[in-house]
Amino acid sequence: MTIGSIHFLLCAVACTAGALITVFSRNPIRGALGLLLTIVGIAGMYLKLHAQFLAAIQLIVYAGAVVVLFVFVLMLLGQDATDQNTSRRSSVARIAGGTGLVAVFMIAAIRAIHVYSPASHGRFPSLREDFGSVSSVGAQLFSDALVPFELSTALLIVAVIGAIAVARSGRSKRPIGRARVSSAHEYFAGPIRPRDAGHPISKEPTL
Amino acid sequence: MTPLSYYVQDYVLLASLLFSIGGVGFLVRRNVLIQLMCVEIMLNATNLLLVAFNRLYPASMIGQVFAFFVIAVAAAEAAVGLAIVLGFFRLRKSVHSDDADILRH
Numbered sequence: 001m002t003i004g005s006i007h008f009l010l011c012a013v014a015c016t017a018g019a020l021i022t023v024f025s026r027n028p029i030r031g032a033l034g035l036l037l038t039i040v041g042i043a044g045m046y047l048k049l050h051a052q053f054l055a056a057i058q059l060i061v062y063a064g065a066v067v068v069l070f071v072f073v074l075m076l077l078g079q080d081a082t083d084q085n086t087s088r089r090s091s092v093a094r095i096a097g098g099t100g101l102v103a104v105f106m107i108a109a110i111r112a113i114h115v116y117s118p119a120s121h122g123r124f125p126s127l128r129e130d131f132g133s134v135s136s137v138g139a140q141l142f143s144d145a146l147v148p149f150e151l152s153t154a155l156l157i158v159a160v161i162g163a164i165a166v167a168r169s170g171r172s173k174r175p176i177g178r179a180r181v182s183s184a185h186e187y188f189a190g191p192i193r194p195r196d197a198g199h200p201i202s203k204e205p206t207l
Numbered sequence: 208m209t210p211l212s213y214y215v216q217d218y219v220l221l222a223s224l225l226f227s228i229g230g231v232g233f234l235v236r237r238n239v240l241i242q243l244m245c246v247e248i249m250l251n252a253t254n255l256l257l258v259a260f261n262r263l264y265p266a267s268m269i270g271q272v273f274a275f276f277v278i279a280v281a282a283a284e285a286a287v288g289l290a291i292v293l294g295f296f297r298l299r300k301s302v303h304s305d306d307a308d309i310l311r312h
Contacts, residue, residue, distance in 0.1 A: 001210070008212030012221050019225055019248050023232035028240045035244045038225070042251050045221075048212055049262045051271050054254075054278075061278050066247065066285045073289045074240065081302050083238055098231040105227035106220075113216050122215040124262050137271055145272045152279045159283035167290035 007048055014041030023098070028081050032070045039063050050132040218259035225252035239295065239302045243288050250281045 014037055021034030039062040046055035074081050130136045141149055211217050229248035236242055254274045261270025292302065299306045 004213065005211040008217065015221065015225055016228070019228040019232075022241065022244050022248060023228060023236065025241070028238060028244075031241050031244050035247060038248055038251060042255055045218070045255055046258055049218075049258050051258050051261075051274075054258060054271055054274055057275060057278055058254075061282050062247075062251075066282060069285055069289055070240065070244065073292060076293070077240075077296055077302065080296070080300065081238070081240060083303075094235045098235045101231045101234075102224070102227045105230075106224060109220060109223035109227075113219055117216065122263060124213055124215065125265060127262075127265050131265055132268065132271060137268055137275070140268045141272050141275065144267075144269065145276075148276055152276055155283055156279065159286050163286040163290035166287065167293045 004048065007044065011041045011044035011048065014038070014044070026083055028074050029071065032067055032074060035070070036063055036067045039067065050127055052132050053134045053137045054132070056134075215259050215263045218255060222252045222256045222259070225249075225255070237304050239292050239304050239307075240289075242304060243285065243292070246288075247281060247285065250277060250284075253277065 018034040018037030018039075018041060021037065022031045025031040025034060039058060043055045043058040043063075046052075046058060226249050229245040229252060232245035232248070233242050236245065254277050257270045257274045257277070261268060261274075264270075295307060296302055298309075
């Protein structure tokens with residue numbers, strides 16, 4: 001048992017336990033905390049795989065932003081976000097079916113590993129010194145992957161605008177079916193309101 | 208017993224375990240928020256595979272760069288998905304994905 005093996009085992013147990021907590025939790029807050037455990041475990045794996053930059057990004061983006069976003073939404077929804085009235089029988093059937101599916105998938109994965117890669121393959125080679133450091137990943141990011149990088153910024157902008165547009169409260173409801181602007185004069189001079197009763201609307205449109 | 212974590216097979220096994228747990232959770236659970244969390248678990252499992260295979264073939268670091276992009280896309284997906292969950296909750300007062308049946312005729 002080397003230090004590396006212990007590191008790997010700890011991270012693997014953390015990941016798996018977090019995923020199981022997420023799947024089995026009745027309270028979604030516990031699910032979010034399980035997701036956090038999974039993410040921290042995967043960040044530990046990245047450290048083991050000489051991906052220091054990605055480990056930092058994983059902690060900042062996932063643990064710092066995504067999980068906090070989940071928790072915010074859970075707090076916003078309150079008690080309504082928890083599952084009610086799930087019957088015991090259907091949950092037993094679901095657990096059995098889910099366990100069977102995981103078992104089938106794992107058997108397929110183990111068979112695939114045995115068929116496609118004998119045990120002599122797949123040993124990690126030795127690395128140069130700066131593998132996975134911020135400077136080398138950044139150099140690759142800004143040379144080979146420059147266009148996808150810029151496109152990902154566009155994606156994030158679109159996602160932010162889309163999230164705002166979707167999540168805005170629907171309080172400013174317009175009547176559907178009738179055109180709101182009835183005449184060109186109203187379009188330029190604005191709608192006629194009760195406070196405008198004493199003042200005649202000027203003939204010249206003022207922009 | 209060979210020490211763990213020096214072969215890519217260990218990481219492949221762990222990633223497939225995580226991916227299957229996330230996928231089964233997505234299929235089994237009916238809470239939309241839990242389903243989104245399961246999607247995040249699946250994305251994390253694929254990211255782990257990308258980084259592990261980049262460790263196996265370390266000529267370039269394009270796998271890590273790709274994992275970076277996957278993280279960016281996952282962040283965008285979480286933001287938009289949670290906004291959709293909020294809109295759905297405002298519409299139906301529920302986070303149960305079986306209630307999202309308005310488009311059914």
